[in-house]
Each structure stands twice: as structure tokens, then as C-alpha cells.
Amino acid sequence: MINGGRTRAGTIAGLALVAVLGIGCVITYRQLSDGLPDLNYQSLSAVGEEGRMARDGLALADFGDSDGYGYVRDFEQIVDMKFLSAKEIAVIEAGTATAARATVAKSPQGRVVAIVVKLASPEVAQDVAAELDQLQIEAGMRRVLAPPSVHRAEIAGATPDGRVHYAHDRLLVRVDLAAAPGVPLGPAFTGVINRQLKELSADG
Numbered sequence: 579m580i581n582g583g584r585t586r587a588g589t590i591a592g593l594a595l596v597a598v599l600g601i602g603c604v605i606t607y608r609q610l611s612d613g614l615p616d617l618n619y620q621s622l623s624a625v626g627e628e629g630r631m632a633r634d635g636l637a638l639a640d641f642g643d644s645d646g647y648g649y650v651r652d653f654e655q656i657v658d659m660k661f662l663s664a665k666e667i668a669v670i671e672a673g674t675a676t677a678a679r680a681t682v683a684k685s686p687q688g689r690v691v692a693i694v695v696k697l698a699s700p701e702v703a704q705d706v707a708a709e710l711d712q713l714q715i716e717a718g719m720r721r722v723l724a725p726p727s728v729h730r731a732e733i734a735g736a737t738p739d740g741r742v743h744y745a746h747d748r749l750l751v752r753v754d755l756a757a758a759p760g761v762p763l764g765p766a767f768t769g770v771i772n773r774q775l776k777e778l779s780a781d782g
Contacts, residue, residue: 637777642685674698687766688758703745727782740767746778
């Protein structure tokens with residue numbers, strides 16, 4: 579009887595130890611998984627020249643004094659900025675918008691609003707860029723000669739404005755310039771566009 583009691587006690591102790599170890603493994607796995615980055619929202623950095631870290635994969639140019647939108651990490655935060663129309667938002671969301679970056683900057687050329695949004699595929703990004711450009715034309719803007727694979731539209735008048743849309747791999751890029759008073763929109767916008775193209779080239 580004594581030996582039987584010891585055996586049962588040993589068995590119970592062994593089962594308790596297994597249970598404790600199992601719980602520990604679950605907790606450890608959850609901690610590790612919580613710490614893993616979501617690759618869908620991650621900005622991958624590559625090693626640049628001389629071992630330096632390259633800039634953000636969702637890169638926007640430095641257009642001037644920023645108004646502080648460095649916190650933007652996904653498209654919903656861009657929607658909250660309330661500068662896109664409902665039709666534009668619908669077009670971008672249809673492309674499965676995920677990670678994003680934004681900047682609003684005051685420059686000598688005027689006010690720049692630029693975004694980059696990660697979409698489902700390179701083909702989707704190109705289609706979305708073309709659809710957004712068409713929306714600008716329907717709203718009264720006119721197409722202007724631009725670099726290959728870049729959709730450029732402008733509107734003159736009292737508040738001249740220019741917008742470009744293009745794709746870089748899976749990324750949609752949009753840049754808007756509201757020209758400063760007395761600043762010719764065309765040359766100023768060309769300079770802004772070229773600055774962004776140095777960060778993310780246009781895919782055709």
C-alpha cells in the first residue's frame with residue numbers, strides 16, 4: 579500500500595510537471611510571436627553604400643519643413659488626414675492598401691502633400707495609379723507631359739495645383755503641390771516630382 583501510494587504520488591507529480599512545462603511553452607511562444615514584426619506593415623531596410631542602412635522602403639523625399647505626419651504607418655491613418663476624396667479612398671482600398679507613409683511639407687514651391695501606400699501587387703499599383711489620374715481629369719484637371727509611367731495632372735487659376743500618381747513595384751506614390759502665390763506651377767512641380775523620383779523610381 580505504501581509503495582502504491584508512492585507510485586500514485588509520483589505519477590501525479592510527473593503529470594503536474596508536464597502541465598507546468600506545457601503552459602510555459604505556450605506563454606513563451608505567445609511572447610515570441612507578439613514580438614515578431616508583421617511583414618505586411620514592415621518597412622524593409624537594405625544595406626546601402628559603405629554599410630550604411632538604406633532609407634525607408636516606403637520612401638518619401640524631403641520636401642521642406644514637415645507638419646509632423648511621421649506617425650503614419652498604415653492607409654487608415656492617411657484616410658484620417660482627410661485630404662483624399664471618397665472616390666480616391668475607394669480606389670486605393672480596392673487595391674488592398676496596407677502599409678503607408680505620408681508627409682505634409684511647406685516648401686518654397688508651395689504646400690506638398692505626398693503619400694506612398696503598399697498595395698497587393700505591382701500590377702495593382704499601376705492600375706490604381708491610372709485610375710486615380712483619371713479621377714483628377716474627371717474633376718477638371720488636365721494631363722501634362724510627365725516622365726515615363728508617371729501620371730501628371732494640373733489645374734491653373736487662383737489656386738494652381740498639380741498631382742502625380744505612379745507605381746514603384748507594389749507601392750503607389752502620390753504627390754500633390756499647391757503652388758505658393760507667385761510661383762509658376764509647372765517648373766515648381768517638375769522639381770518636386772523629380773525629387774520624389776530620386777527616392778522611388780516609376781515602373782512602367
